Amino acid sequence: xxxxxxxxxxxxxxxxxxxxxxxxxxxxxxxxxxxxxxxxxxxxxxxxxxxxxxxxxxxxxxxxxxxxxxxxxxxxxxxxxxxxxxxxxxxxxxxxxxxxxxxxxxxxxxxxxxxxxxxxxxxxxxxx
Numbered sequence: 001x002x003x004x005x006x007x008x009x010x011x012x013x014x015x016x017x018x019x020x021x022x023x024x025x026x027x028x029x030x031x032x033x034x035x036x037x038x039x040x041x042x043x044x045x046x047x048x049x050x051x052x053x054x055x056x057x058x059x060x061x062x063x064x065x066x067x068x069x070x071x072x073x074x075x076x077x078x079x080x081x082x083x084x085x086x087x088x089x090x091x092x093x094x095x096x097x098x099x100x101x102x103x104x105x106x107x108x109x110x111x112x113x114x115x116x117x118x119x120x121x122x123x124x125x126x127x128x
Contacts, residue, residue: 003088070124
């Protein structure tokens with residue numbers, strides 16, 4: 001549960017830097033006036049961070065129910081706790097690597113998070 005809460009908090013805060021960038025690029029009022037979501041930031045890192053945020057939300061939708069199901073069913077073990085920790089760090093690495101624009105490492109970080117999710121799923125099926 002600790003790693004789930006950490007992942008939720010990280011995902012919840014990813015928007016802050018790219019919104020600060022939006023304010024810097026467009027001014028406070030324009031940034032607060034519900035800008036067109038299709039308007040791409042001029043800063044490439046901010047665009048990549050927006051994309052990373054969307055990806056983090058998409059993966060949280062899978063990770064959170066798995067962790068909750070592991071807890072509710074009593075399937076929690078040191079392995080599932082480790083998988084949740086790996087997921088958190090894989091997502092943190094994915095975010096940083098995505099913002100830096102390193103595609104191969106980004107894919108590896110994403111895959112590590114995916115494998116952690118599969119450990120949780122397999123634990124629920126009693127395979128691990």
